[in-house]
Amino acid sequence: MRLLPICCFTFSLLGTLPAVANTFTLTSTDIAQGKTMNKQQEFTGFGCSGANVSPQLSWLNPPAGTKSFAITVYDPDAPTGSGWWHWQVVNIPATINSLASDAGNVEGQNLPMGSEMVGNDYGYKGFGGACPPQGHGVHHYQFTVHALSVEKLDLPQHASGALAGYMINANTIASSTLEALYKRD
Helix, strand or coil: CCHHHHHHHHHHHHHHHHHHHCCCEEECCCCCCCCECCHHHECEECCEECCCCCCCEEEECCCCCCCEEEEEEEECCCCCCCCEEEEEEEEEECCCCEECCCCCCCCCCCCCCCCEEEECCCCCECCCCECCCCCCCCEEEEEEEEEECCCCCCCCCCCCHHHHHHHHHHCEEEEEEEEEEECCC
């Protein structure tokens, strides 16, 4: 009879459900895993004419010991030799579990109290949308929420994206990434 293997498989699958249900997860109402972003998330400048609006982001099930969060948006496909930092937000309080659409505007008025933006590779503090070189193919935009073991990252006022990334990674307990796509023909 083949019931035993099916039965065992079913029980082993059921045994993994609580672990999956409690996984640290990042979601968005504006972007989706493996899907192309729209013009709202395209940069304004460098030949791009999008709205330059950061997407809404929400996260669930942070691990025990989380004292703050950081958000990073990175394009590893940028033809720079080092990728491209589109957005970094640090010192998001542990009581926060979402950022509204346009939280990354340069005024920062939509960010939670105490949160700070780090300068992006466009040269300013704020969200810098997708703007891959024309004809360069699909770029992968990694939106990542990091659960941090510290309440605050003490970064210099003009910290580079690399320094902020180093400090974020050095204090990350867990992270979750949503990868959206964009290309210009």
